[in-house]
Amino acid sequence: MKHCSIEVQSLKKKLGSNQAIDGISAVFAPGVLHGLIGPEGAGKTTLLRLLLGLLRPDEGSVQFISGGQVVDFGTVRPTIAYMPQQQSLYPDLSVSEHLDFFAALYEIPADLYREKRTELLHLTRLQPFQDRPAGQLSGGMYKKLGLMCSLLRSPEILLLDEPTNGVDPISRRELWTLLYRMREQGLLILVATAYMDEAERCGEVYLLNAGRILAQGEPKQLLEAEKVARFDELFLRKESDLGL
Amino acid sequence: MKWQMKWSRIIAVLRKEVFHILRDPFTLALALALPLILVLVFGLAIEFNIRELRMAVHDGDRTYQSRGLTEVLGSSGYFKLTNEVSPVAAMGALEGERAKAALIIEKNFGKQLGSEQVARAQVLLDGSDNSTVGLILGYLNGVQKIAEHKFLPEVASSNLEIRTKYLFNGELNSRWFTVPGLLAIVIAILSILLTSLTIAREWENGSMELLLSTPIRPLEIVIGKLVPYLVLGLGAATFVYLLARLGFGVPFRGSHFVLIPGVLLFITAYLTQGLLISVITRRQQLAMQLSMMTGLLPSILLSGFIFPIENMPPFFQVFTSILPAKWFIQISRGTFLSGSGFAELATPFLALFVLNGVLIMLATKNFKKDLEP
Numbered sequence: 001m002k003h004c005s006i007e008v009q010s011l012k013k014k015l016g017s018n019q020a021i022d023g024i025s026a027v028f029a030p031g032v033l034h035g036l037i038g039p040e041g042a043g044k045t046t047l048l049r050l051l052l053g054l055l056r057p058d059e060g061s062v063q064f065i066s067g068g069q070v071v072d073f074g075t076v077r078p079t080i081a082y083m084p085q086q087q088s089l090y091p092d093l094s095v096s097e098h099l100d101f102f103a104a105l106y107e108i109p110a111d112l113y114r115e116k117r118t119e120l121l122h123l124t125r126l127q128p129f130q131d132r133p134a135g136q137l138s139g140g141m142y143k144k145l146g147l148m149c150s151l152l153r154s155p156e157i158l159l160l161d162e163p164t165n166g167v168d169p170i171s172r173r174e175l176w177t178l179l180y181r182m183r184e185q186g187l188l189i190l191v192a193t194a195y196m197d198e199a200e201r202c203g204e205v206y207l208l209n210a211g212r213i214l215a216q217g218e219p220k221q222l223l224e225a226e227k228v229a230r231f232d233e234l235f236l237r238k239e240s241d242l243g244l
Numbered sequence: 245m246k247w248q249m250k251w252s253r254i255i256a257v258l259r260k261e262v263f264h265i266l267r268d269p270f271t272l273a274l275a276l277a278l279p280l281i282l283v284l285v286f287g288l289a290i291e292f293n294i295r296e297l298r299m300a301v302h303d304g305d306r307t308y309q310s311r312g313l314t315e316v317l318g319s320s321g322y323f324k325l326t327n328e329v330s331p332v333a334a335m336g337a338l339e340g341e342r343a344k345a346a347l348i349i350e351k352n353f354g355k356q357l358g359s360e361q362v363a364r365a366q367v368l369l370d371g372s373d374n375s376t377v378g379l380i381l382g383y384l385n386g387v388q389k390i391a392e393h394k395f396l397p398e399v400a401s402s403n404l405e406i407r408t409k410y411l412f413n414g415e416l417n418s419r420w421f422t423v424p425g426l427l428a429i430v431i432a433i434l435s436i437l438l439t440s441l442t443i444a445r446e447w448e449n450g451s452m453e454l455l456l457s458t459p460i461r462p463l464e465i466v467i468g469k470l471v472p473y474l475v476l477g478l479g480a481a482t483f484v485y486l487l488a489r490l491g492f493g494v495p496f497r498g499s500h501f502v503l504i505p506g507v508l509l510f511i512t513a514y515l516t517q518g519l520l521i522s523v524i525t526r527r528q529q530l531a532m533q534l535s536m537m538t539g540l541l542p543s544i545l546l547s548g549f550i551f552p553i554e555n556m557p558p559f560f561q562v563f564t565s566i567l568p569a570k571w572f573i574q575i576s577r578g579t580f581l582s583g584s585g586f587a588e589l590a591t592p593f594l595a596l597f598v599l600n601g602v603l604i605m606l607a608t609k610n611f612k613k614d615l616e617p
Contacts, residue, residue: 052457054614082457086450092267093260104256105458149454 003030003186004066004076004156006051011060013046013211020046022211023060028190028204030156033183035202035219036192037231043211044192045085048159051190052082076157078106081150085161085192087142091135095126095145098134099152106153113152120148123178140171147178158182158189164198176201196231207235214238253460257468261442265472271438279430279480283487287423296324297380300337300346303327307354309395313365316390317347322383338368345369345380357395420495423488424580425549428572429540430484431507432514435477436539439518440531442469447526462611470515477511488580498579502586506575509596513568514539516603523610543569571595 006028013021020043028034036044049055051062053073064076089098099120103113121127124144129137134145143163150158160179164172176198183189183203191202199205200219207214215222215238219231228234265271299317303310318325326343328334334346346368357363367384369377443465446452455465488494518535525531544550546560547569553561564570571592578584578592586593 054453054456055616056614078459080457082454084450084453084457086453088450088454090260090264090449090451093263097260097263101256101260102458105253105455105460107250107252107459 004064004071004079004188005029006157006188006190007063007065008047008051009061009063011047011050011062012058013050013055014058015046020211021050021057024211024213025060026206026213026216028188030188031183031186032203033179033189033191033201035199035205036190036208037194037196037199037202037205037235038192038208039194039235041210042208044194044208045161046211047208048082048161048190048192051159052080053077078153079156080159081153081155081157082159083143083146083150083161083163085165089134089142089146089149092133094131094133095137096130098145098149102149102152108153116152116154120151123181124148125174138168138171140167140174143167143175144171144178147175151182156187158187160189160191162193163191164193164195196235199231205231207231207238209235209239209242214242249461249464253464254468254471257460257465258471261469261472264442265476271441274438275434275476275480278433279483280487282430282433283423283426283484283491286426286429287419287487287492297322297345298337298343299323299325300328300334300343301325302329302331302334302346302348304331304351305349305353309354309357309363310349310365312394313349313353313391314347316387316394320383320387335368338370341370343370363395419492420581421577422549423484423492423494424576425547425573427481427484427488427507427576428510428547428569429543429549430480431477431511431572432539432543432569434480435473435511435514436518436521436535437532438473438476439470439515440521440525440535441518441528442473443519443522444526444528444531448528456614463608466519466607466611470512470519473515474511477515478507481507481511494580496580497583499583499585500579502584502589503575503579506572506579506589506593506596509593509600510568510572510575513596513600513603516600516607517568520603520607520610523607523612542567546570547573549573565595566599568596568599571599 008024008026008028011021011024012019022043024043024047036047038044046055050057053062064071064073093101099117103117108116121130124141124147126141126144126148129141134142137145143165147160147163150160158179163179164175167175179189179191191198193199199207202219204217205219205222206216215226215234217225223229223231223234226234226237228237265275301314301317303314314325317323323345325347326337328337328346331348334343334348337343338346348366348368350364350366353363353365367380369380371377443452446455446465489496517539518531521531521534521538525534542564546553546556546564547567548564549569553564553570556564574592575589575596578589582588
């Protein structure tokens with residue numbers, strides 16, 4: 001199950017009366033840090049949920065491809081880690097209780113878990129806070145704990161929904177450093193974020209609005225091609241082009 | 245991917261849920277204090293028995309038999325008799341609210357009794373006070389039975405004393421009647437309320453999204469979450485049982501091997517109902533209100549705990565059959581007071597089985613494995 005890519009074909013999803021995803025096609029390759037960039041309500045979360053099978057598409061398809069072969073979702077699913085945007089940890093459980101809980105859900109063997117746990121606690125520098133309840137962690141530490149829980153099972157695909165939202169600049173930088181390390185291990189990483197400045201940190205950017213991809217490409221090339229200095233400018237221009 | 249149940253995952257959820265319970269003062273307080281408060285309120289403060297009820301008596305017969313009848317009434321302790329000179333005066337006492345009931349014994353009561361005719365005495369009740377009338381009627385039944393024994397010559401008088409006493413307490417001590425019923429109320433409140441909150445909390449907290457993105461199966465979440473509450477419910481039931489036996493001296497005439505399966509069936513029925521509410525509402529507040537509406541109120545008002553089901557309109561007599569509490573109260577009272585076994589309690593047990601099946605089916609059917617609204 002190494003190096004799996006995700007292919008999305010003219011995906012559509014309506015939530016209530018809102019066309020949340022309005023025809024998205026893309027190929028997310030492994031070993032790349034993909035950034036879904038867009039404002040609130042652009043459809044980032046819905047897209048991630050569709051990829052995860054938490055929502056069913058109205059039209060179009062999501063396929064996982066490994067070695068040119070379509071892989072059954074049931075086989076891929078255990079290798080996908082997901083970190084929801086919403087606070088979703090248990091405020092009364094401590095850092096180490098969270099790790100124990102998710103290790104058990106993922107059925108990680110005890111020795112592997114011990115190793116993984118030490119490594120992750122070291123990486124995230126949460127070691128001194130092992131016994132602190134999640135409800136009393138700072139925004140950055142909370143997100144790091146969420147990330148740790150999803151990284152416990154050594155995933156192939158990592159879906160992160162606004163991991164840096166509400167996190168101080170230093171912790172944000174740390175989180176990105178963590179993500180780079182993961183990418184080096186060949187993971188397919190998909191990060192949804194509303195911060196335009198984070199676009200430049202990604203290997204591949206997808207500018208999302210109203211359920212559609214406005215622009216996509218390698219960040220620097222994209223900026224040069226569009227002759228803008230920053231992504232928020234690009235976004236505003238694309239949006240007004242669309243309005244015309 | 246293998247879709248089989250994994251005990252390790254169930255135990256992980258179970259452990260987590262125990263942490264939640266132990267760290268949430270509300271849940272713990274509810275589980276510990278509620279049974280105690282309920283038993284004290286219903287068992288001590290609310291007196292369904294009425295003592296020293298004023299009864300105006302006109303004895304127009306003045307024979308050995310008529311005096312016997314008034315003695316039976318007077319010695320029961322439930323009535324305080326006042327003698328009236330005429331039937332009209334007795335009526336007057338009733339109208340003037342000096343008495344709740346009037347007993348009029350006609351002139352040839354003793355003679356009719358002697359000649360093996362039907363001897364009649366008339367009881368007039370103040371119908372404007374519904375709740376006491378029902379109770380008085382209940383007492384009068386008991387009194388009539390005693391009187392029958394007293395006046396019917398074929399029953400030996402030595403047996404008679406013992407037997408009447410037994411009947412009297414068995415029929416008329418409201419605490420003996422109430423406390424076994426409380427077992428149902430306490431379990432109902434704890435099971436429905438706590439479980440309906442637990443799954444709704446996962447949704448509200450956002451952690452359900454995370455759980456659903458892990459390999460855990462819904463059934464594993466459900467089992468892991470229900471077991472701690474089952475234990476909590478059993479603990480509360482044991483507590484009420486001990487209080488009933490030791491605190492109120494309620495006899496236990498049946499078999500524990502009948503009561504315990506009954507308790508288990510009843511707890512699972514309400515746990516599943518709470519679960520069903522929880523998976524449908526996904527909101528704690530709404531779940532709580534729905535649990536009150538569908539669990540707590542009916543189990544107090546419509547289960548026969550306070551108001552006898554036999555006195556309800558035919559529609560409700562049938563409608564109440566969908567309440568697990570109705571059936572469990574029969575099991576509880578049956579085992580406590582009449583010493584019933586599985587044979588006598590076959591209907592309630594069968595009904596609980598069916599209700600459990602239906603509720604489990606509905607709950608699993610409605611349990612969402614995704615985030616589709």
